[in-house]
Amino acid sequence: MEGLGYAISVLKRAVELDTAHKYTESLVCYQEGIQILVTSIKGVEDESTRTKLKQKTEEYMGRAEKLKKHVEELKKKGSFREQMQIDEGATGYSYDKVFSRFLDHSVHRVDVEDPYIRSPHQCDNFLRFVEMCLRQCPNLKTIALTTKADDDNHVQQNTRLAAIRKSVFTFSKGTVQVTLEFSDALHDREIRLDNGWVIKIGRGLDYFKPVDRLSIGWSDYHFRPCKATTVDIFHNKDLHRCHY
Amino acid sequence: MEGLGYAISVLKRAVELDTAHKYTESLVCYQEGIQILVTSIKGVEDESTRTKLKQKTEEYMGRAEKLKKHVEELKKKGSFREQMQIDEGATGYSYDKVFSRFLDHSVHRVDVEDPYIRSPHQCDNFLRFVEMCLRQCPNLKTIALTTKADDDNHVQQNTRLAAIRKSVFTFSKGTVQVTLEFSDALHDREIRLDNGWVIKIGRGLDYFKPVDRLSIGWSDYHFRPCKATTVDIFHNKDLHRCHY
Incomplete structure (x- = not known):
């Protein structure tokens, strides 16, 4: 479960940075966290825990994807700070x-x-x-x-x-x-x-x-x-x- | 498509190392390649291409998982080289x-x-x-x-x-x-x-x-x-x- 714990702490950091409008930093954390999560899920034996974790992964991916689009929009408008x-x-x-x-x-x-x-x-x-x-x-x-x-x-x-x-x-x-x-x-x-x-x-x-x-x-x-x-x-x- | 091209080249290297019995190096490449693939898929517009890429990802994940188990077995037997x-x-x-x-x-x-x-x-x-x-x-x-x-x-x-x-x-x-x-x-x-x-x-x-x-x-x-x-x-x- 070492990997999972680490993934959770990285994703928590991603959410914090997201909330603080530090979007590019947040994206790095989302990506890193999602990657560790994807790798960790394979090691989980319990089927229902795995399903939950997969859902969680999808959620985070969706959030990262939205954030990426938001950054792209700000870039287009020339208002990224x-x-x-x-x-x-x-x-x-x-x-x-x-x-x-x-x-x-x-x-x-x-x-x-x-x-x-x-x-x-x-x-x-x-x-x-x-x-x-x-x-x-x-x-x-x-x-x-x-x-x-x-x-x-x-x-x-x-x-x-x-x-x-x-x-x-x-x-x-x-x-x-x-x-x-x-x-x-x-x-x-x-x-x-x-x-x-x-x-x-x-x-x-x-x-x-x-x-x-x-x-x-x-x-x-x-x-x-x-x-x-x-x-x-x-x-x-x-x-x-x-x-x- | 930049990301996809890169993922493919990393995964190709993973397969080469796998074939050459360089298992731990191969695992690193599989993991890196899979991660880039997962991130790249989100950017692909075409639904059927996405489905194919998702299948491909699952395949590589399965292969990496098998390899990991193989390494664990060799480690247990004390015959890893x-x-x-x-x-x-x-x-x-x-x-x-x-x-x-x-x-x-x-x-x-x-x-x-x-x-x-x-x-x-x-x-x-x-x-x-x-x-x-x-x-x-x-x-x-x-x-x-x-x-x-x-x-x-x-x-x-x-x-x-x-x-x-x-x-x-x-x-x-x-x-x-x-x-x-x-x-x-x-x-x-x-x-x-x-x-x-x-x-x-x-x-x-x-x-x-x-x-x-x-x-x-x-x-x-x-x-x-x-x-x-x-x-x-x-x-x-x-x-x-x-x-x-």
């Missing part, structure tokens, strides 16, 4: 958690505007973000970074970013390009996907606290404590017009 | 890929026997492995590492491993302990879980090639090229007797 509050010291906010639900085959281009991609750990963060995009977006073509030139260490910054560009080019056999622009006029920190999603993080990609090497959270950002920040999520149905 | 061959330079063999399917709520104790947990990158690897165990095993109590003392740099080795121990203790609020033993008589490299699974990797945890910082694969081991090695998987139904 969602917010995620990351508290000081909170864990569980890896890039995967924050971005993965928006990254899929429909993404060809990712625009990153973040003034602080310069120090070693900031460039590591950017690389980590790029790796995630490569994993999640089979049709990716371009990652366009706009950042501020580091007046004190511009050469090192350039060298670091050039290394990432080169590695992405080689790794993807030239199918994915990282483009780079320095700008002093960055008005905002935001990440735009050409499927219309816009994710704004108050602190940009650098919202993690440092941890010591050889400490939990050093390699798995799921365990890394965060600085307090707000993630605003929009959907811009006309976004593609800006780029092409 | 599976092998994974990692080729020189191959990618896609993160610790997650190799270990995750054996790590769940049934694991309380993990025994790692690996003579080479000493240099900085080897200790990083061990930390990464520990982080994965913490994420996957909610009932984890002990990770017991047996390794060889580094004659040249035993102090540094000790300091590194002590840092990991301390971090795990603090992070888990004392619920998870890392124990440490140095032995010159290590006969084999193996990882034993107290749910009975034994995973032997020819090269131990250090089967990745080095990559440059700021290169794809530096943080995401899914992209990191491997050294050629063989992973042998057993199930020892009497394993718990050895420990308690």
Whole structure:
């Protein structure tokens, strides 16, 4: 019954997020919960319990389906808004958690505007973000970074970013390009996907606290404590017009 | 139809692995494929296509269920054997890929026997492995590492491993302990879980090639090229007797 208990707690979370209008997060939980439920039902011996669980599954599926349609409608109207509050010291906010639900085959281009991609750990963060995009977006073509030139260490910054560009080019056999622009006029920190999603993080990609090497959270950002920040999520149905 | 295409390719892989007697890997693919299929069906408008897809889903579920029972039988008989061959330079063999399917709520104790947990990158690897165990095993109590003392740099080795121990203790609020033993008589490299699974990797945890910082694969081991090695998987139904 371990699986069932887990499914119930995930689905409870889905309903909470649903009620709080955190629709895209809620959808992830519904899907995860339904999947565990489907897998768990097979292990249940009692026929009537199984029937009940199957009904429950159908209910949750219906709800998830409705929610999905609702999100699609909001996207069409251009009125999709969602917010995620990351508290000081909170864990569980890896890039995967924050971005993965928006990254899929429909993404060809990712625009990153973040003034602080310069120090070693900031460039590591950017690389980590790029790796995630490569994993999640089979049709990716371009990652366009706009950042501020580091007046004190511009050469090192350039060298670091050039290394990432080169590695992405080689790794993807030239199918994915990282483009780079320095700008002093960055008005905002935001990440735009050409499927219309816009994710704004108050602190940009650098919202993690440092941890010591050889400490939990050093390699798995799921365990890394965060600085307090707000993630605003929009959907811009006309976004593609800006780029092409 | 993107989702459906992906489901089909994952399920095709499941059948291939099934045929090759790579049962635990196959089960992961069946489950993943079935989940994508279940989610995709909802998006199909045509009623008769939906009915066919539902039948197909039921078929795959039945097959996965049979396979699961078969694995259980082999486990009971103590005759479970599976092998994974990692080729020189191959990618896609993160610790997650190799270990995750054996790590769940049934694991309380993990025994790692690996003579080479000493240099900085080897200790990083061990930390990464520990982080994965913490994420996957909610009932984890002990990770017991047996390794060889580094004659040249035993102090540094000790300091590194002590840092990991301390971090795990603090992070888990004392619920998870890392124990440490140095032995010159290590006969084999193996990882034993107290749910009975034994995973032997020819090269131990250090089967990745080095990559440059700021290169794809530096943080995401899914992209990191491997050294050629063989992973042998057993199930020892009497394993718990050895420990308690």
